[in-house]
Amino acid sequence: MFDFQRQHPVAAVSRAFSLIKGNLVTIIVFLVVGARSESFPFLWWIGGGFAFLLVAGVANWWRFLFKIEEGELHIKSGIFVRKNLYLSKDRVQVIDITSGVIERLFGLVRVDIQTAGSSSREAAIDAISLDKAREINRLLRDEDADSEQSEKESVSNVKEFSLPSKELLIAASTSGSFGIALSILATVFSQVEPLISESQLFEYLFDVLPSQTDFVFFVTVVVIFVVFAWLLSFFSTLFSYGNFSLTVKDKEMVITRGVFEKKRVTVPYNRIQAIHVAEGMIRQPLGYASMHLESAGYGDEKGTGSIVLFPLVKRSEVLQLLNEVVPDYQKEMDGLKLPKRALRRYLFRSTFLITAAIVPLYFWLNLNNWIWLIPALAMMWGWLKYRASAVGWNEGSFIFRSRTLSKSTAFINRNRIQNITISQSPFQRWRKLCTAEIHVASGDRGKSFSVRDLEARTGLELMDEIKIKKGPEEVSEPFENSNRKIKLPNWN
Amino acid sequence: MCYMKNTPFHKLPPRAIRVWQMGSAIGNLFFFGIPAVYAAVFGTGSFHFWIVLATSILILGLWIFTVAFLPFLSWKNWRYAVDSNEIDLKRGVLIKSRTLIPLSRVQHVDTRQGPLLRWYNLATVTISTAATTHEIPALDVVIADRVRDQISKYARLAEEDV
Numbered sequence: 344m345f346d347f348q349r350q351h352p353v354a355a356v357s358r359a360f361s362l363i364k365g366n367l368v369t370i371i372v373f374l375v376v377g378a379r380s381e382s383f384p385f386l387w388w389i390g391g392g393f394a395f396l397l398v399a400g401v402a403n404w405w406r407f408l409f410k411i412e413e414g415e416l417h418i419k420s421g422i423f424v425r426k427n428l429y430l431s432k433d434r435v436q437v438i439d440i441t442s443g444v445i446e447r448l449f450g451l452v453r454v455d456i457q458t459a460g461s462s463s464r465e466a467a468i469d470a471i472s473l474d475k476a477r478e479i480n481r482l483l484r485d486e487d488a489d490s491e492q493s494e495k496e497s498v499s500n501v502k503e504f505s506l507p508s509k510e511l512l513i514a515a516s517t518s519g520s521f522g523i524a525l526s527i528l529a530t531v532f533s534q535v536e537p538l539i540s541e542s543q544l545f546e547y548l549f550d551v552l553p554s555q556t557d558f559v560f561f562v563t564v565v566v567i568f569v570v571f572a573w574l575l576s577f578f579s580t581l582f583s584y585g586n587f588s589l590t591v592k593d594k595e596m597v598i599t600r601g602v603f604e605k606k607r608v609t610v611p612y613n614r615i616q617a618i619h620v621a622e623g624m625i626r627q628p629l630g631y632a633s634m635h636l637e638s639a640g641y642g643d644e645k646g647t648g649s650i651v652l653f654p655l656v657k658r659s660e661v662l663q664l665l666n667e668v669v670p671d672y673q674k675e676m677d678g679l680k681l682p683k684r685a686l687r688r689y690l691f692r693s694t695f696l697i698t699a700a701i702v703p704l705y706f707w708l709n710l711n712n713w714i715w716l717i718p719a720l721a722m723m724w725g726w727l728k729y730r731a732s733a734v735g736w737n738e739g740s741f742i743f744r745s746r747t748l749s750k751s752t753a754f755i756n757r758n759r760i761q762n763i764t765i766s767q768s769p770f771q772r773w774r775k776l777c778t779a780e781i782h783v784a785s786g787d788r789g790k791s792f793s794v795r796d797l798e799a800r801t802g803l804e805l806m807d808e809i810k811i812k813k814g815p816e817e818v819s820e821p822f823e824n825s826n827r828k829i830k831l832p833n834w835n
Numbered sequence: 836m837c838y839m840k841n842t843p844f845h846k847l848p849p850r851a852i853r854v855w856q857m858g859s860a861i862g863n864l865f866f867f868g869i870p871a872v873y874a875a876v877f878g879t880g881s882f883h884f885w886i887v888l889a890t891s892i893l894i895l896g897l898w899i900f901t902v903a904f905l906p907f908l909s910w911k912n913w914r915y916a917v918d919s920n921e922i923d924l925k926r927g928v929l930i931k932s933r934t935l936i937p938l939s940r941v942q943h944v945d946t947r948q949g950p951l952l953r954w955y956n957l958a959t960v961t962i963s964t965a966a967t968t969h970e971i972p973a974l975d976v977v978i979a980d981r982v983r984d985q986i987s988k989y990a991r992l993a994e995e996d997v
Contacts, residue, residue, distance in 0.1 A: 459965055639965055761940045761966040766932030782966040789966020806935055810921055 347408040347419070353449050354470035355404035359396040360445055361469075368531060409468060411482045416456060418466060430466050432483045434458045436614045437640035437650070440476050440607040447605070452476045456483060457640025459784060480609060484595070502667060506587040506654060514633070514655035516573075517625040518580040527575065584654045591668055598650065608650060614638055616783040617790070618652070618669060619753040620661055620832070627750060630658045632834075634665070637785035648786025658834050665754075672754050678735020678742060678831035684774055685796035686729045693725030694718050734779065734794050734801065735831040736808050742831045743781060743792040752832045753792040759783050763809050765802040777802035781809075798827075844914040844925065851913075851973035854955050855906035863901055866894045915971050917982060919989050922962060924969060939993035940964045944986045946979045962986065 363370060399422075408419040414432040419425060439455035446452060454476045456466040468479070506514070585602035595611040616637040626632060634652040656664055665674055698718045705714055731746035739757035744750070761782045771777055779802050780793035797805075870890040877883040905928065914925040922936040942965055946958045958979035960971040974982060 758939075760937065761964040762934055762936040762969070764932050764934040766927065766930055768930045772931070782964070784965030789964075791966075806933070809935060809937070 345410060345412055347410045347417075350404060350407060350409075350468055351449065351451050351470040351472065352404060353446065353451055354407070355397070355400040357400075357443070357445050357453075357470050358403055359393075359400040362396060411479060414482070416466065416479075416483060418468075420465070426465070428465055430456060430458060435483050436611075437638050438480050438484065438609040439640075440473075440480065440609075441601075442473075442605045444603050446470055452607075454479055457638070459639035484609065484611065500593050502591045504589045504591075504653070504664070504667075506584065510631075510655045511581065511584060511587070513626075513629070513631060514584060515577045515580040517623060517629070517631070518576050580654075584651070587654060589653060589668065596668065598652070600651075610636065610638055610650065612669070612671070614640075615669065616648075616759045616785055617753055617755045617792070618665070618672060619751050619792070620665075621749045621751050622658065623749040626655070627658075631655050632658050632661055634661065637783055637790050639784040640786070647788075648784075648790065661834055662832070672756065673737060673740035674754065674832065676735045676737035676740065676742060676831055678733045678744075678829055679798070679801055679825060680733050680827040680829050681729060681794075681796055682776070682798050682827060685732075685776055686726070688770070688774070688776070688796050689729040689732075690722055690725040693728065694721045697721045732794050732796070733829060733831060734797060734805065735829075736805065741781070741805075741808075743779075743794055744831065745792070745794050751792075755781060755783060755792065757809060760809055761789060763806055765806055767799065771796065771799075775799045779805055844916045844923070847910055847913050847915075847971075847973055848957070848975050848978075849910070850955050850957060850975075852906045852910045854951055854957060854973050855909070856902050858951055859901040859906065860898075863898050866898070867891070870894065913972075917985055917989070920993070922969075922986065924971065934969060936962060936964060936969060937993075938986065938989045941986060941990040944983050944990070946976075946983050948976075960986075 402422045403420075406420060406422050406425075410417050416428075416430040416432075418428040418430075420428070435456055436459055437455075437457040439457060440452050441455070442452040449470075450472060451470045452473050453470060454468045456479075458466070468476075471479075582602045583604070583606075584600050586605070587600040588598075590597040590599075594613075595609055598606075598608045598610070600606050616639055618634065618636050620632050620634050622632040633654055634656065635649050636652045638648050638650055640648060652668065653664065662674055665672065698721075701710075701714055701717060704710060727750075728746045731744060731750045733742075733744045735742040735744075741753075741755045741757070741760075743753045743755065761784055763782075764780045765777050766780070767777045774796075775798070776796045777799045778793060778795045779797055780791050782789050782791045870887045873890065874883070874887045877886075879887055908928045909926070912926055912928055912931065914923075916923040920938055922938065922941070924934045924936075926932060942963050944960065944962050946960050948958045952958055952973060955973075956976050957973045958976045960974060960979050960982050962969045962971075971979075971982065
């Protein structure tokens with residue numbers, strides 16, 4: 344560990360493979376189209392491409408050196424331009440150990456060392472043995488040198504939570520990645536569509552569905568699409584959250600998950616920026632929620648820094664679990680609902696656009712009366728958003744609750760708040776309302792939690808609460824004389 | 836508001852209005868390209884003529900508004916305050932907003948200057964936290980340097996980890 348060393352040679356191959364994986368759809372389409380042309384140079388191109396990738400992979404592997412010295416990770420990389428990356432362990436936010444299918448064949452893992460800011464994306468070691476990864480994890484993580492000792496001592500404090508398979512199935516079938524799956528399908532379809540439409544498939548379909556109108560055909564296609572998207576999201580959730588377990592230790596928590604690609608994320612407690620609990624549209628009626636945490640590392644590929652703390656848990660058990668996992672967060676406090684006059688704004692905002700679009704369509708196209716169900720649903724959505732919105736605070740802890748599609752309850756501590764913005768539009772000024780938005784560090788861009796149409800006075804009190812107290816800490820009872828007072832988070 | 840602590844708020848220098856006027860006068864010329872391109876593509880036949888005319892008038896109106904009024908209004912609404920604990924920014928013409936940045940969250944602060952700002956001897960102070968970036972636009976260069984040094988001094992004193 345204290346001398347420069349290389350990754351396992353498999354890194355050369357796995358890098359080439361990850362490049363292929365990243366452009367999989369394009370490559371498949373290219374192959375399918377190319378194979379039809381049956382021209383000789385095409386195969387040369389493919390072969391040459393693979394050879395180039397392999398050579399680049401080997402060169403990259405050869406020139407990639409890393410060592411850890413005095414709590415500092417030093418990575419040298421780059422084939423022609425040499426890059427030296429120094430990463431101090433004080434800045435490490437999250438350590439992420441992944442093993443994909445290829446790596447697992449060789450008993451290897453990939454280590455991502457995440458710090459705040461995106462430059463640490465380069466601090467990733469593609470393929471090393473699990474033992475070495477563990478050692479890196481240990482060297483970069485522990486405060487004291489005799490960590491081996493402390494690790495043994497703290498074994499008694501280790502608690503482990505896993506996801507029962509019943510809940511895994513519910514999580515998979517109600518997963519919110521449905522929309523993402525739909526868009527992936529649409530992308531694939533748009534790439535493959537020219538091939539299908541040329542073939543006899545469409546004519547075949549038309550033959551199978553004899554004397555059907557275009558409308559029925561259209562509906563069938565949509566239904567097939569939706570079912571496929573659902574299956575895709577079902578299995579992708581199943582595979583990425585299968586074998587889920589959350590291990591709580593003294594100073595950190597370890598989240599492991601994945602069936603084929605195993606992921607192991609280590610988050611130190613003092614790096615948690617915020618916690619939020621999401622109750623999805625389908626999950627909320629079933630009484631389930633998912634728990635997430637925000638870290639300043641880059642998190643997933645989208646760079647949001649959100650990490651799933653627990654994929655699915657009964658709403659009535661959320662508080663209990665949070666108490667076990669993050670005991671230093673205050674979870675229950677008094678809060679304020681929105682004033683009644685905000686309801687009108689919520690209803691208006693959610694229905695205005697859709698109604699304005701539907702009214703002319705209704706008269707021009709002579710649409711069915713059922714179309715008015717859409718504004719009614721939008722109105723209900725507005726009411727739900729109004730109902731969900733609330734804000735509460737107590738001694739430097741804050742709860743922001745709001746809804747876009749899913750209802751989200753965020754727990755934020757004052758020392759993690761990067762900034763707060765209170766804003767008022769002219770209408771809000773007239774109604775004496777305001778919007779409060781809090782930013783916390785998360786991934787590359789940070790994450791914001793906001794509540795719209797708060798009482799203007801509440802907004803200012805909130806801002807005052809976030810200010811660093813200059814005098815002695817006064818015990819504030821901010822909601823004592825308000826008739827909009829509620830208990831947060833109120834999950835029982 | 837009796838419960839807000841009284842922090843002395845500063846205004847931006849009136850020269851900022853000039854800079855913004857110049858900036859939007861030049862920058863918003865771009866929008867005249869829309870009717871120009873439209874005219875180039877469809878010609879100025881009887882029907883298209885009215886569309887080109889309408890969009891030109893609309894854009895001219897907007898252009899006059901952004902040059903003659905908007906800079907003044909946004910200057911009038913801009914306030915900033917820096918004390919040993921927080922940075923407090925007030926701004927907005929239609930949507931008024933107020934942002935509070937605890938100094939212990941400030942990651943770095945710098946001043947920058949475009950050619951237009953340099954011409955008027957002004958500079959912009961940029962404040963970055965781990966999540967967001969804020970700026971105090973168009974301060975006098977001397978004051979900008981002072982504000983920057985002040986923020987970085989206070990931020991060092993208030994040092995805490997992310």
